[in-house]
Amino acid sequence: MQKNLMRQEHPVWTGKWISASFGTVRQEPTFTLADMFVKGSHAQQEPVDQRLRPALVFHKHFQLDQTVRQAVLTITAHGIYQAYLNGRNVTDAILTPDYTDYNKMLQYQTYDVTELLHSGQNKLVIVVADGWYAGRISTSGGSAQFGGQLAALADLTLCFADGSQKVIGTDHRFQVGTGKWRYADIQIGEKQDLRQEYLQPTEQALEIDADFSHLVPQEGPQVKRKMKLAAQKIWPEGNALIVDFGQVVAGRVRLTAMFDDGQPVVLDHSEVLDEAGHFFQNIVGRNKDQQDVIIGRGQVDTIEPDFTFHGFRYVKITGLKQSNLKTIQAIVIFSDMKATGHVTTSNPKINRLLENVAWSQRGNMISIPTDCPQRERAGWTGDMQVFAPASTFYYNTDSFINRWLKNVRLEQQDSGEVIDYTPAPKDYYADLDFTGSMSSAGWGDAIVMVPWTLYQRFDDRQTLQDNYAAMVKWHHFAKQSAAGNKTDDRRYLWDTKFHYGDWMLPSLMAKMGDPMVTSKYTRNLVGTAFLANSARLLGQISDVLGRPSATYYEYADQVGHAFEKYYVTKEGLLTADYQGCYVLALAFGLITDEKTKQRLVARLVELIHENDDCLDTGFLSVPYLLDVLVDNGHAALAKKVFLQEKCPSWLYEVDHGATTLWESWSGIQPDGKVGTFSFNHYAMGCVLDWFIRDVIGLTPTEPGYQTIMISPKVKLVDRFELTYQAVSGLIKISSEDTENGSLLHVTIPAGVTAEIILPYQDVQNVPAGATLEKQVYSLEVGAGDYDFPYVFQTEKVGTGLD
Numbered sequence: 001m002q003k004n005l006m007r008q009e010h011p012v013w014t015g016k017w018i019s020a021s022f023g024t025v026r027q028e029p030t031f032t033l034a035d036m037f038v039k040g041s042h043a044q045q046e047p048v049d050q051r052l053r054p055a056l057v058f059h060k061h062f063q064l065d066q067t068v069r070q071a072v073l074t075i076t077a078h079g080i081y082q083a084y085l086n087g088r089n090v091t092d093a094i095l096t097p098d099y100t101d102y103n104k105m106l107q108y109q110t111y112d113v114t115e116l117l118h119s120g121q122n123k124l125v126i127v128v129a130d131g132w133y134a135g136r137i138s139t140s141g142g143s144a145q146f147g148g149q150l151a152a153l154a155d156l157t158l159c160f161a162d163g164s165q166k167v168i169g170t171d172h173r174f175q176v177g178t179g180k181w182r183y184a185d186i187q188i189g190e191k192q193d194l195r196q197e198y199l200q201p202t203e204q205a206l207e208i209d210a211d212f213s214h215l216v217p218q219e220g221p222q223v224k225r226k227m228k229l230a231a232q233k234i235w236p237e238g239n240a241l242i243v244d245f246g247q248v249v250a251g252r253v254r255l256t257a258m259f260d261d262g263q264p265v266v267l268d269h270s271e272v273l274d275e276a277g278h279f280f281q282n283i284v285g286r287n288k289d290q291q292d293v294i295i296g297r298g299q300v301d302t303i304e305p306d307f308t309f310h311g312f313r314y315v316k317i318t319g320l321k322q323s324n325l326k327t328i329q330a331i332v333i334f335s336d337m338k339a340t341g342h343v344t345t346s347n348p349k350i351n352r353l354l355e356n357v358a359w360s361q362r363g364n365m366i367s368i369p370t371d372c373p374q375r376e377r378a379g380w381t382g383d384m385q386v387f388a389p390a391s392t393f394y395y396n397t398d399s400f401i402n403r404w405l406k407n408v409r410l411e412q413q414d415s416g417e418v419i420d421y422t423p424a425p426k427d428y429y430a431d432l433d434f435t436g437s438m439s440s441a442g443w444g445d446a447i448v449m450v451p452w453t454l455y456q457r458f459d460d461r462q463t464l465q466d467n468y469a470a471m472v473k474w475h476h477f478a479k480q481s482a483a484g485n486k487t488d489d490r491r492y493l494w495d496t497k498f499h500y501g502d503w504m505l506p507s508l509m510a511k512m513g514d515p516m517v518t519s520k521y522t523r524n525l526v527g528t529a530f531l532a533n534s535a536r537l538l539g540q541i542s543d544v545l546g547r548p549s550a551t552y553y554e555y556a557d558q559v560g561h562a563f564e565k566y567y568v569t570k571e572g573l574l575t576a577d578y579q580g581c582y583v584l585a586l587a588f589g590l591i592t593d594e595k596t597k598q599r600l601v602a603r604l605v606e607l608i609h610e611n612d613d614c615l616d617t618g619f620l621s622v623p624y625l626l627d628v629l630v631d632n633g634h635a636a637l638a639k640k641v642f643l644q645e646k647c648p649s650w651l652y653e654v655d656h657g658a659t660t661l662w663e664s665w666s667g668i669q670p671d672g673k674v675g676t677f678s679f680n681h682y683a684m685g686c687v688l689d690w691f692i693r694d695v696i697g698l699t700p701t702e703p704g705y706q707t708i709m710i711s712p713k714v715k716l717v718d719r720f721e722l723t724y725q726a727v728s729g730l731i732k733i734s735s736e737d738t739e740n741g742s743l744l745h746v747t748i749p750a751g752v753t754a755e756i757i758l759p760y761q762d763v764q765n766v767p768a769g770a771t772l773e774k775q776v777y778s779l780e781v782g783a784g785d786y787d788f789p790y791v792f793q794t795e796k797v798g799t800g801l802d
C-alpha cells in the first residue's frame with residue numbers, strides 16, 4: 001500500500017507549515033576550510049548542551065465517531081521527522097524526508113495509516129529534529145545549512161465509509177512542546193532524558209510562512225534499519241566499557257540496561273582502536289563528536305537514538321555498570337535498496353575484501369551516496385563516479401542514484417559547472433576560496449559517466465534522457481574553460497583551473513602527507529584525460545538517444561591529439577610520471593601511435609616493479625589499473641598487484657583487520673600506528689567491478705545484461721561462485737578446479753544470450769560448435785544451465801590471459 005501511495009501527488013495542502021517560538025537552531029560561528037587546513041585553527045566552542053536545542057514535539061487530539069475506510073498521512077519537515085498515531089510509528093523508515101537540496105527539492109511522504117486509528121479519541125504526534133536541514137552537517141561543522149527554523153507540514157486525510165472526507169492539516173491548533181530529545185543533531189549525536197519522555201505542551205504551534213513550490217513526492221528508497229549485529233566482545237577500560245561489534249558499520253546502538261535515575265550514560269563511537277588496543281577517536285573536527293547521551297529514570301529501558309547515526313565498530317560506554325547492561329546491538333542503517341548480487345571464493349582474504357566492499361557501500365548509501373558515514377558525509381561526485389560500476393552489483397542502485405543525480409542537476413551552475421558535491425550546504429559556497437573552484441575534472445564528469453553506467457547496467461535509457469541537457473552544459477563549460485584565451489591547439493588542454501587530479505596518490509601522500517600535492521603534480525594531465533573521455537562518452541550517449549554526435553567525437557580526438565603532443569615526451573614518458581597518469585592515458589585511448597602506446601605500457605609496468613609490485617594509483621585511476629594491465633598483456637602483474645599484501649594494497653588492509661575500505665591505504669601503518677582517517681570510504685572498492693568482469697568473467701554486452709559475455713581472464717582462486725539478479729534475470733556463474741583444469745558452471749536466464757570465451761589446452765575438450773582462436777574458444781548460448789571446461793595458459797603478451 002505504502003509503495004503505491006509514495007509517488008502519489010499531493011498538489012493542494014490543507015496543512016500549514018508549523019513551528020514553535022523555540023524552534024530556531026543556533027548558528028555556529030564561521031569556521032572555514034582554510035581555518036582548518038591552512039591556518040590549523042581549532043574552533044572554540046561552548047559545551048554541546050549549551051548550543052543545541054530540543055527537538056520539537058507537535059501533537060493534536062481528534063475524535064473519530066464514523067467508520068474510516070482509509071486514512072492517509074502526507075507529511076514532510078524542515079528537519080527530519082518521526083510521526084506517531086496513537087503511540088505507533090507510522091513508518092519503519094527513518095531520517096525522513098531524506099537528504100536533498102531542500103531549497104530546490106523537498107520530498108514529502110505518503111503513508112496508509114488506516115490500521116493505526118480507532119473509534120473515539122486519537123492522537124497524532126510529529127517530532128522534528130535538526131537533521132540535514134538545520135544540523136551541523138558541513139565539512140567544517142556549520143549549522144543551519146538549509147534553514148534555521150524547524151517546522152512540520154502534514155495532512156491526515158480521512159475517507160469515511162459513507163463517502164465523506166475530512167482533512168486534518170497542521171496548523172495553529174496543534175500544540176508544541178519538547179520531550180525526551182534534549183538535543184538531536186544528525187552529526188554530533190543525540191541526548192535523551194528518559195525522565196522527560198513526554199512533556200506537556202507549552203504553547204500553540206506557530207504557523208509560519210514557508211515554501212510549498214519545491215515539494216515533490218518521495219523518489220527512490222527510504223533509509224531503514226536493515227541489520228542487527230550483536231556485540232562480539234565487551235571489556236573494561238578505565239571507568240568505561242568498550243564494546244566491539246566486530247564490523248565497521250553506519251548506524252546506531254540499541255541498548256537495554258538498568259539506567260540509574262538521573263545518571264548520564266555516554267556512548268562514544270569509533271571505527272578503530274589505537275596501536276595499544278585502546279579506544280581511539282579516529283574522526284576529528286568541529287562537531288564530529290559521534291556521541292550520544294542517555295539520562296536514566298531508575299528503571300530498565302531499551303534505548304536507541306532516533307535522529308542521528310554514526311560510523312563505528314567500537315563504542316565506549318561511560319556511566320553504566322556492566323552488571324546493569326542487559327543487551328546491546330549495533331543497528332545497521334542504509335537506504336532500502338534491493339539486494340541483487342552475491343560472490344564468494346575459496347580464498348578467505350579475498351572474501352573478506354569483497355565483504356568489505358559491500359559493507360562500505362551500505363555505510364555510504366544512507367539517503368545519498370557519500371564519501372564516508374562519519375566525518376564529511378558529503379555526496380562527492382568523484383566518489384560516486386569512481387564507485388558507480390561496482391555499486392550496481394550488490395544492490396540495485398538505479399533509483400537511489402537517480403534521486404541523487406536530480407540533485408546534481410538542480411545544483412548545476414548556469415555556467416554548466418557541476419559542483420564537487422551535492423546536496424551542497426551553504427558552507428560549501430562560503431569555502432570556495434579554498435580551491436578557487438566549484439568543480440573538478442573527474443568529479444564533474446560524474447554527470448556524464450554515472451548515467452552511462454546506469455544505462456549499461458539497468459537498461460535505464462530514461463536516465464540518459466533526464467541528464468542529457470546537463471551533460472551538454474558540463475561539456476560546454478569544460479570546453480570553454482580549457483580553451484581560455486588560448487589560440488593554438490593548447491586550447492584542448494584543460495590546464496586552466498583547479499582540479500583534484502589523481503587525488504591521494506599514495507607515494508606523494510607518503511612523502512608529503514598533503515593530498516593537495518597530488519593535485520599540483522597531476523591535475524593538468526588528468527583534467528585533459530577526462531576532458532577527452534567525457535566528450536567521447538557524450539558522443540556515444542548522443543548516438544543512443546538519436547542526437548547529433550559528430551562534434552563530440554571530433555572534439556575528443558582533438559583533445560587526444562593535444563594530450564599526445566604536449567604530455568608525452570620524446571622518450572615515451574608522460575610529463576607527470578606517475579602510475580595513475582599512465583593508466584588514464586591508456587584506459588581512455590588517448591594514445592593513437594602503437595609504438596608510443598607500448599612505451600607507455602612498458603613504463604607503467606616499470607613503475608609498478610619499482611614500487612615493489614605495489615600500486616601507486618590515485619583516486620581517479622584506481623578503477624582502471626587492473627583493466628589496463630590485463631588488456632595490455634600483463635595479467636600476471638595484475639594478479640600480483642591485486643594479491644599484494646604490502647602497503648599500499650587491498651589485502652594489506654585486510655591483513656590489518658579492515659572490515660570496510662579505508663580512506664587512506666596507510667590508515668594503519670606497518671608499525672601499527674593508527675591515523676585520524678575515515679576507515680569507511682567506498683571509493684577504492686571500485687576493484688569489485690574489475691573482479692566481477694575479469695576474475696568471474698561477467699560483462700554486459702548490451703544494456704541491462706540482455707546479452708552478456710562470460711570470459712574469466714585472470715585466475716586468482718581455485719573456486720568461486722556468483723549469483724546476480726540482473727534486470728534481465730538471474731545469472732549464476734561458478735567455477736571449480738578439476739584434475740584437467742577448471743570447470744565453469746553457468747545459468748543463463750530466459751531471453752538472455754551469452755557469449756562464452758574461455759582458454760583451452762586440448763582441443764578435444766572444446767565443446768562442439770565452438771570457434772577456436774589463439775588457444776581460446778568461444779560460442780554463443782541461450783537460456784539454460786551449462787558446464788564448460790577451461791584451462792588457463794601461462795601469460796602471453798597480447799592475450800590478456802594468465
